Amino acid sequence: MSDGGHWFERNPTWFKTAVFYEIHLRGFFDGNDDGSGDFRGLTEKLDYLQEIGVDCIWLLPFYPSPLRDGGYDIADFYSIHPDYGTVEDFRLFVDQAHQRGMRVIADLVMNHTSSDHPWFQASRSDPTGPYGDFYVWGDDDTRWSEARIIFLDTEPSNWTWDPARGQYYWHRFFSHQPDLNYDNPEVQEQMLNVLRFWLDLGLDGFRLDAVPYLYERDGTNGENLDETHEFLKRVRAEVDARYQDRVLLAEANQWPDDVVQYFGDGDECQMAFHFPVMPRMFMGVRREEALPMIEILERTPEIPDNAQWGLFLRNHDELTLEMVTDDERDYMYEEYAKDPRMKLNLGIRRRLAPLLDNGRPEIELMHAILFSLPGSPVLYYGDEIGMGDNIYLGDRDGVRTPMQWTSDRNGGFSRADFARLYLPPQMDPVYGYQAVNVEAQLRQPNSLLRWLRRLIALRKQHPVFGLGTYEALRPENPRIFAHIRTYEDDIILCVHNLARSAQAVELDLSRWEGLIPEEMFGRTRFPRIGELPYLLTLGPRGFFWFQLRKDEQG
Amino acid sequence: MTEEQALIEFVTSQRWFGSKTRDAIHARVIDCAVLRDEDPRIEVQIVEIGFDTGTHETYQLVVDDGGFDALADPRSVRELVHMLRTGRNLPAGEGVVEFGTIEGMAAVGQELREARPISGEQSNTSIVFDEELILKVFRRLEAGINPELEMLRFLTQHGFENIAQLAGWYAYGGPPMDTTLGILQRFVANGQDGWELALDSLAREPEGFVARLRRLGEVTGRMHTVLGSDTSDPNFCPEETSVESVGLLTASVDEEIEQVFLDIPDSVDELGPIRGRGEEVRERLRMLTNVGGRGRVIRHHGDFHLGQTLWANNDWVIIDFEGEPARSLPERRRKRSPLRDVAGMLRSFAYAASALPLLRGVDPPAGFEEHARSEFLAGYRETVDPTLVPSGSSFERLLAVFELEKAVYELRYEMNNRPEWIAIPVAGIVRMLAEEVPV
Numbered sequence: 001m002s003d004g005g006h007w008f009e010r011n012p013t014w015f016k017t018a019v020f021y022e023i024h025l026r027g028f029f030d031g032n033d034d035g036s037g038d039f040r041g042l043t044e045k046l047d048y049l050q051e052i053g054v055d056c057i058w059l060l061p062f063y064p065s066p067l068r069d070g071g072y073d074i075a076d077f078y079s080i081h082p083d084y085g086t087v088e089d090f091r092l093f094v095d096q097a098h099q100r101g102m103r104v105i106a107d108l109v110m111n112h113t114s115s116d117h118p119w120f121q122a123s124r125s126d127p128t129g130p131y132g133d134f135y136v137w138g139d140d141d142t143r144w145s146e147a148r149i150i151f152l153d154t155e156p157s158n159w160t161w162d163p164a165r166g167q168y169y170w171h172r173f174f175s176h177q178p179d180l181n182y183d184n185p186e187v188q189e190q191m192l193n194v195l196r197f198w199l200d201l202g203l204d205g206f207r208l209d210a211v212p213y214l215y216e217r218d219g220t221n222g223e224n225l226d227e228t229h230e231f232l233k234r235v236r237a238e239v240d241a242r243y244q245d246r247v248l249l250a251e252a253n254q255w256p257d258d259v260v261q262y263f264g265d266g267d268e269c270q271m272a273f274h275f276p277v278m279p280r281m282f283m284g285v286r287r288e289e290a291l292p293m294i295e296i297l298e299r300t301p302e303i304p305d306n307a308q309w310g311l312f313l314r315n316h317d318e319l320t321l322e323m324v325t326d327d328e329r330d331y332m333y334e335e336y337a338k339d340p341r342m343k344l345n346l347g348i349r350r351r352l353a354p355l356l357d358n359g360r361p362e363i364e365l366m367h368a369i370l371f372s373l374p375g376s377p378v379l380y381y382g383d384e385i386g387m388g389d390n391i392y393l394g395d396r397d398g399v400r401t402p403m404q405w406t407s408d409r410n411g412g413f414s415r416a417d418f419a420r421l422y423l424p425p426q427m428d429p430v431y432g433y434q435a436v437n438v439e440a441q442l443r444q445p446n447s448l449l450r451w452l453r454r455l456i457a458l459r460k461q462h463p464v465f466g467l468g469t470y471e472a473l474r475p476e477n478p479r480i481f482a483h484i485r486t487y488e489d490d491i492i493l494c495v496h497n498l499a500r501s502a503q504a505v506e507l508d509l510s511r512w513e514g515l516i517p518e519e520m521f522g523r524t525r526f527p528r529i530g531e532l533p534y535l536l537t538l539g540p541r542g543f544f545w546f547q548l549r550k551d552e553q554g
Numbered sequence: 555m556t557e558e559q560a561l562i563e564f565v566t567s568q569r570w571f572g573s574k575t576r577d578a579i580h581a582r583v584i585d586c587a588v589l590r591d592e593d594p595r596i597e598v599q600i601v602e603i604g605f606d607t608g609t610h611e612t613y614q615l616v617v618d619d620g621g622f623d624a625l626a627d628p629r630s631v632r633e634l635v636h637m638l639r640t641g642r643n644l645p646a647g648e649g650v651v652e653f654g655t656i657e658g659m660a661a662v663g664q665e666l667r668e669a670r671p672i673s674g675e676q677s678n679t680s681i682v683f684d685e686e687l688i689l690k691v692f693r694r695l696e697a698g699i700n701p702e703l704e705m706l707r708f709l710t711q712h713g714f715e716n717i718a719q720l721a722g723w724y725a726y727g728g729p730p731m732d733t734t735l736g737i738l739q740r741f742v743a744n745g746q747d748g749w750e751l752a753l754d755s756l757a758r759e760p761e762g763f764v765a766r767l768r769r770l771g772e773v774t775g776r777m778h779t780v781l782g783s784d785t786s787d788p789n790f791c792p793e794e795t796s797v798e799s800v801g802l803l804t805a806s807v808d809e810e811i812e813q814v815f816l817d818i819p820d821s822v823d824e825l826g827p828i829r830g831r832g833e834e835v836r837e838r839l840r841m842l843t844n845v846g847g848r849g850r851v852i853r854h855h856g857d858f859h860l861g862q863t864l865w866a867n868n869d870w871v872i873i874d875f876e877g878e879p880a881r882s883l884p885e886r887r888r889k890r891s892p893l894r895d896v897a898g899m900l901r902s903f904a905y906a907a908s909a910l911p912l913l914r915g916v917d918p919p920a921g922f923e924e925h926a927r928s929e930f931l932a933g934y935r936e937t938v939d940p941t942l943v944p945s946g947s948s949f950e951r952l953l954a955v956f957e958l959e960k961a962v963y964e965l966r967y968e969m970n971n972r973p974e975w976i977a978i979p980v981a982g983i984v985r986m987l988a989e990e991v992p993v
Contacts, residue, residue: 007698007884009612009731044796050884051802092788099698099789101884244729406797442801443843445808445836453805463608489579489606522816 007098008245014103015205015247015271016308017466018055019456020378024070024316025062025084026422027402028381030414035421037402037413039080039089043096048438050100052384052449053456057097058207058249059106060316062090066116066176070316070396072107072209073114073177077194087201094202103204105247110191111210112177120178124164134187135178136170136216147172147222153345172213172222182214182231192238199239205247208232208269211262212252224258232268247271249310253322256300266304274300274309274375276323279332281313281369282355285362285541286335288499290481292328294472297373308466309375313366314383317396318347319355341391351399353386358430361541364451365496368543369481371459372494374470379452385441386448388431393423401426404433411437458520462547464490473507480505480538491548493517497538506533517546558582564621565603565613570677570693572879573603573611580604584612584730587646589633594618596630598651598735600695600726612695614735625691628669631681635666635689638722638738649728651735656710659721662740663687677879687721688741692734695726696883700734704887705781705853705875708790714780716773716871718742718864742871748863752906753914760919766870767903767926770863771933773870774899778892779939782852792942793889795848804843807959811835814966822969824976827984834987835958841991842955847944849952851889858895859902878963892942893949896934897956900927901964901982908978950992958986 008014023042031041039062049057061071062084071081080087097104113120122131141159149155151173159168160175169178180187195206215227232248239246250262250269255276262272277300280292303309319336321329329346336355337348348355356362363386370377382403389398402425406412411425411433418424426432441447459465468487475482479499485492491512497503509529517526517534526546536544555563561581565571581603589596599615616624616634624630637644637653639660644651663686672680672688679691692700706720722738748770755763782792815832818825828835855862856877864871877886903926907918944952964979 006732009697010729047796047802047888048798050888051806096788099884099887101882408797412797439798439801442798442805443840445812450805450809454809461607461609467608488604488608489577490608 007101008103010244012245013270013306013308014245015056015249015376017460017463018103018376019053019459020056020058020105020310020376021049021054022058022060022312022315022378022380024060024381024400027400027413029403029405030416031085033415034083035414035416036083037422038083039085039093043089043093046093046096046100046102050102052453053460054102054379055460056103056105056204058378059104061107061109061209066114068114068176069174070400072109073112073116073174074109075114075116076118077108078197091201098202104202105205105207105249106198106203107209108194108198108206109209110180111213112171112173112179115176115178123178124162127165127167130186133184134181136181137165137167138170139167141168144170144216144218144220144222146220147216151345170216173210179213179216182227188231188234192235195235195239196242199243199246204245205249205270207249207251209251211250211269212254212258224252224254224261229261229264229268232262233264236264236268249273253320255323256296260301260303263303263307266306270306271308271310271376273378274311275320277373278312279319279321279324279328281366282319282336283328283332284481284498285356285366286331288479290478290496290498293369293481294474297470297472309373310378311370311373311375312378312380313370314350314352314355314380314399315378316380316400318344318349320345320347322346339391344396349389349391349396349398351387351389352380352383353431354388358386358388359541360448363448365498365541365543367452367455368494368545369496371455371465372483372485372492372496372545374468374485376466377459384449384452385436385438386431387436388426388428390424390426397423404437406437406439407434412439454521458545462490462492462520463487464492468492473509475505475507477503477505479503482507491515492520493546493548494543495536495538495546496543497541500540502537502539502542504535504537506535509534512548514551515548516551518549520545520547560621561601562603565601565615568623568693570675570679571603571613572677572694573605577606578603579606580610585647585649585726585728587644587651587726589616589637589644590630594624594627594629596624596633598646598726600730600733612731612733613693614691614695616691625679625681626671631669631689632666632683634691634724634736635683635687635738638724641722646726646728648730649726651724651726653722653724655722656720659719659740662721682741685743686741687738688718689736689738691736694879695731695733695735697731697733698883698887699732700737701853701856701877701883701886702875703734703737704789705855706737706739708784708787708853709777709780712780712783714777716777716869718871718873742864742866742873745864745866745871748860748865748870749902749906751865752860752903753910756906756910756918756922757914757916760922764922764925764929766865768929768933770870770899771930771935772937773872773933774858774895774930775934775937777872778852778854778895778942779937781854782850782892782939782942789887790853792850792852795851795891799851800843800845800848803955803959804839807839807955807962808836810959810962810966811839814962814969817966817969819969822973822976824973824980828980831987835962835983838987838991839955839958842951842958845944845948845951845955847946847948849891849893849944849948850942852892852942853887853889854892855895855898856886858898860899860906861902891944891952891956892938893944893953894956894959896931897953897960899930900953901957901960903927903930904982905964905978908981909975912974947992954986954989954992958983961986 026037028037029041029045031038063074064076065071119131119134123135212223215225216222248269249271253275259272262269283292337343402413404411441449464485464487468485471484473482482495562578584600586597586599601613604610618624666683681689719740725734785791862874907923910918961979961982968975
């Protein structure tokens with residue numbers, strides 16, 4: 001056995017019980033004092049991530065890029081942005097993460113490149129050359145008008161005129177992000193090479209950005225096409241043939257019926273984000289009703305055994321409201337984006353804590369619900385300490401400010417001069433690094449960070465949260481969101497009070513008559529379940545998780 | 555009884571099976587390699603035991619035809635050592651079992667005439683050959699290199715002499731996992747167990763023993779200096795402590811204190827002196843963790859106490875570098891302040907003093923613990939690389955944090971396993987609460 005051997009037991013479905021943690025590399029920790037986070041800095045913080053219980057780190061794009069879309073505009077698939085370090089730094093980081101029992105996945109954009117990418121430059125200047133057909137060119141900018149424009153705030157059309165080539169090029173996102181042409185087999189080959197390159201360096205998988213838009217077809221909206229699924233199945237087969245325990249996580253901001261297609265028959269992506277459930281959690285807490293969550297979960301089809309939902313409260317993008325009705329969207333804007341600056345495209349560009357008015361019970365409740373649902377939770381860096389946002393910064397930068405490590409200069413994020421920082425750290429009295437930082441919260445027994453650490457540890461003792469069945473209980477009290485998770489002999493009852501006031505609820509637990517609910521945090525035993533409805537009272541925004549146990553003590 | 559049930563029964567009834575309080579409901583052989591084909595046939599098996607909550611643990615079995623533990627049979631263990639010396643690979647179903655030897659050690663214990671098992675072991679199985687070699691078979695397996703192999707190799711390569719030299723090892727590598735299966739070491743003949751020696755000496759000639767503890771301090775300091783000396787090896791390179799490291803330490807110790815105090819039963823008299831004082835202990839922790847200088851973090855022993863030492867040929871030998879068995883492999887490999895080891899040893903002196911009346915029926919000499927501490931620390935400071943440890947009063951404070959951590963760990967252990975020993979960690983915690991916080 002070599003010392004560099006793998007540090008994990010084989011487990012093709014490891015991601016089903018994993019806690020994910022999303023990191024904006026630029027904002028995490030500056031290891032070389034240049035004002036920007038990097039791989040060396042991140043490597044220094046691995047003990048922290050291990051200690052709070054992270055199983056898998058998800059990195060936003062770190063490739064060379066002009067950074068007009070936070071790095072999602074990739075100019076070279078085979079290298080590291082110089083601000084972040086070198087490929088060697090990356091390799092060392094992955095190895096160090098593995099040694100600590102953590103895996104690493106990275107964002108990969110397959111749909112498009114930056115317009116700075118040499119492929120695009122070659123495609124513009126030499127239409128008949130080897131890259132001439134790498135992008136989607138047309139003489140007519142009215143074709144495929146059924147395809148919606150995603151970045152409504154900045155893009156008037158999905159076509160942009162290129163004077164060099166004298167044609168229009170197709171782009172589903174920004175005009176500086178031309179779509180690759182997947183009808184060209186050479187493009188497919190190139191993309192598979194990219195995947196292999198990073199998997200060979202030890203990466204455990206990819207979050208596939210903007211995956212529904214790979215192909216264009218007449219008379220369609222260009223989303224979720226059969227050809228796209230066929231290509232993704234090919235990607236999966238190529239990965240499975242050569243590598244063990246890797247994961248593909250699809251970013252498909254679609255309705256559940258469409259998203260489940262990305263699992264195929266267990267032969268496409270292993271994971272996909274569940275987008276629609278997230279805004280309904282926020283709605284549920286605001287409206288004090290469980291129905292929006294219960295309904296969307298009911299509308300969520302079964303998924304293959306080897307597949308898993310990725311669940312999140314917030315991420316690096318705006319809180320997206322594409323997967324809600326117009327009424328629901330108006331409601332969300334009304335409640336969560338009172339200042340128009342908070343809106344972006346079809347969404348709200350704010351972090352978790354400010355969205356919930358920094359209410360500790362609300363933040364805990366939302367995490368409890370997130371952790372109790374069928375799926376794997378994805379945390380966004382900084383939300384574990386309740387970091388704030390800065391709506392006066394452009395685009396989505398407001399939720400990408402430096403991680404707040406200490407109350408020292410620059411929040412302990414960097415030793416560079418303040419003026420050199422890629423973005424200013426939060427400094428306001430409520431959310432600023434003086435008040436909100438890792439060091440202080442680690443030392444404070446009742447901090448959010450310490451609470452979340454306990455929640456993660458608890459979840460990890462019970463694979464049922466990742467692997468078990470889900471069954472909603474529908475008590476008469478509409479303010480209570482209650483459900484049962486079951487796996488092997490482990491039965492968990494989760495009861496959440498969405499109301500601002502204390503509530504009583506009667507639950508029909510007759511099927512579990514004779515079992516004893518044991519509260520999971522304090523291990524307190526509650527009265528045995530009898531024939532009659534089980535009565536519970538919950539404090540404002542309170543919740544209980546119980547393990548239903550046989551009475552072993554006689 | 556089905557084969558699976560038989561396997562569950564067999565594994566869960568072994569003394570090395572670590573999760574006796576949990577419900578095992580599945581068992582399967584993940585991979586196996588035939589060590590010897592003819593009578594007696596011997597197989598090395600990697601077995602997964604699944605629990606009712608859906609988690610699992612992995613164990614190594616060495617079994618004969620009848621499905622019994624072949625390590626009880628001298629012929630089998632000899633076969634294992636022979637294989638080890640060939641340095642060859644043995645095909646398993648999916649992977650391979652690799653055998654490795656250390657240069658220059660092949661001549662040690664060639665004959666393998668007599669094999670005797672070591673008694674009283676908890677988590678592994680060890681067999682001694684001719685008082686020259688000892689084979690340690692790891693039972694509970696985790697993915698990755700076992701720290702014991704890693705540490706012994708490093709210390710041997712860097713010329714640290716107070717260990718039992720590594721002679722060889724065997725490991726499994728394959729798609730299910732890479733894992734260390736066992737190690738072969740030189741056996742320290744006539745080595746006296748440090749714990750037993752402490753009890754015997756305290757009853758008879760305490761002064762001479764305290765002088766030896768000064769030497770133990772020197773050996774420990776030297777061990778840490780060596781462990782923190784190689785910046786070219788990323789697995790051992792000493793690192794600056796990060797700003798949040800003390801916070802991380804505080805958080806984990808604090809949680810342990812809270813959990814253990816939640817579990818303190820009302821019925822046990824020995825717990826009286828600390829019952830209801832959980833908050834006081836946590837408060838003490840917060841005061842202690844205002845540490846200024848932090849020193850550096852290095853790989854260290856990880857489970858350091860008198861029972862991990864031997865006195866032989868007028869010097870100390872440090873053994874058993876696996877780390878605390880209850881912790882996961884990544885945790886055991888983690889770099890921490892070397893003061894964690896120092897604290898472990900200081901707590902061990904307290905144990906020896908308290909155990910003496912229980913086990914030998916005599917009281918320790920007055921002031922023994924204080925004297926032992928100061929001698930050990932004096933020896934330690936003489937040899938340890940001063941850049942590895944905090945300076946001034948930060949040294950005492952960080953040391954006190956680790957002592958508190960250890961005492962809380964002991965409290966949990968004794969509550970679960972040896973109620974008659976509870977008074978020892980209780981007395982330790984009471985003493986720590988009464989002490990002045992070093993400033």
